[in-house]
Amino acid sequence: MHAARAQVVAVGSALPERRLSNAELAARLDTSDEWIVSRTGIRERRVCEPGQGLITLAEPAARRCLEKAGVAADTLDGIIVATITGDMVMPATANLLQHRLGAARAWAFDLLNACNGFVAALANAATWIESGRAKRILVVGGDVMSSLIDWKDRNTCVLFGDGCGAVLVEAGSADGNGIIGFELHSDGGPASELCVPCSGSAMPPTAEALARGDHFLKQNGKMVFTHAVRRMAEVATSLMRTHGLGAADVDLVVPHQANLRIIEPTAERIGVPMSKVVVNLDRLGNTTAATIPLALADAEADGRLRPGSRVLLVAFGGGLTWGALYMKWGRG
Numbered sequence: 001m002h003a004a005r006a007q008v009v010a011v012g013s014a015l016p017e018r019r020l021s022n023a024e025l026a027a028r029l030d031t032s033d034e035w036i037v038s039r040t041g042i043r044e045r046r047v048c049e050p051g052q053g054l055i056t057l058a059e060p061a062a063r064r065c066l067e068k069a070g071v072a073a074d075t076l077d078g079i080i081v082a083t084i085t086g087d088m089v090m091p092a093t094a095n096l097l098q099h100r101l102g103a104a105r106a107w108a109f110d111l112l113n114a115c116n117g118f119v120a121a122l123a124n125a126a127t128w129i130e131s132g133r134a135k136r137i138l139v140v141g142g143d144v145m146s147s148l149i150d151w152k153d154r155n156t157c158v159l160f161g162d163g164c165g166a167v168l169v170e171a172g173s174a175d176g177n178g179i180i181g182f183e184l185h186s187d188g189g190p191a192s193e194l195c196v197p198c199s200g201s202a203m204p205p206t207a208e209a210l211a212r213g214d215h216f217l218k219q220n221g222k223m224v225f226t227h228a229v230r231r232m233a234e235v236a237t238s239l240m241r242t243h244g245l246g247a248a249d250v251d252l253v254v255p256h257q258a259n260l261r262i263i264e265p266t267a268e269r270i271g272v273p274m275s276k277v278v279v280n281l282d283r284l285g286n287t288t289a290a291t292i293p294l295a296l297a298d299a300e301a302d303g304r305l306r307p308g309s310r311v312l313l314v315a316f317g318g319g320l321t322w323g324a325l326y327m328k329w330g331r332g
């Protein structure tokens, strides 16, 4: 047993003001509300103004989280921001956040694990805390997907939205609430099935690359869909088996919000009814690293997430990468 257990004690969130409905998209593209709702479950999403960086959402999300926890920023040991759409490749958005919050003692780095980013960052924070090397870490999941998608491509633009959530992770007693286990996986084989070709050293942003639209997200939707359904159920089941858990040990499932047609079979395969599954993609779409903390914030606001709630997180994303995490929420 570890000397300390990593407790997730508070959540904060921030969304852009602007709502973008399916009807608005249907007015500019060859699509329809009926198609988008029946294929994905998404009705609207929030989008940033052009040029609005992730930090503009990360800072209010972090401040709300710290305020709820009753914790001052200068007591943080570390900040991890999970994102694929940081303000810049360098510096990390975590550094910008560290400065804005006045978290003078905290180390800070970004973590790039696409839609599994928040689960991977939370697992990372848990490991720091269980090792005794940190006592208090702010974990942020946020993405400005509107900056990465081709608004003329109906295959992708209807799916995504912008948002950010933050949780505070603290050292607690080894047999109290907190993160009990997690499991992470990667498979780089099908990497090109979901990628942004012109976004790094392999393809610098030349005029030709930009003219081709290679700086936009590309995906093989069907292939990603099939993998997501299989992998999310697989990793959740495996984690539950490792810890001897049955469906009755789960009060709330908080899955990555990509498509209702991915979430429903995942719940069915792990034997948990949809009444225990948090779904907010109808209002927010797929916000990549932000989906899970935004869903935690919603569940807390509507009273479904309370201290002691037994929560299963499960995610899948580009990489490919996938993971699950089981915890008892809150201090105690």
Ligand code: COA
Pocket (backbone or CB within 6 Å): 030, 031, 032, 035, 036, 039, 040, 115, 154, 155, 156, 158, 194, 219, 220, 221, 222, 223, 224, 225, 228, 258, 259, 286, 316, 317, 318
């Ligand atoms: N409106 C209308 N038609 C659309 C459309 C839209 N917004 N987007 C795609 N289509 C069309 C395609 O052009 C294609 O037409 P064609 O058959 O004439 O070529 C057809 O719809 C595709 O239909 P289908 O393949 O049956 O769609 P689907 O049921 O696989 O749903 C996705 C497509 C993208 C919603 C689905 O594959 C998906 O959710 N994939 C996973 C995406 C994801 O989660 N990515 C993030 C990773 S975490």
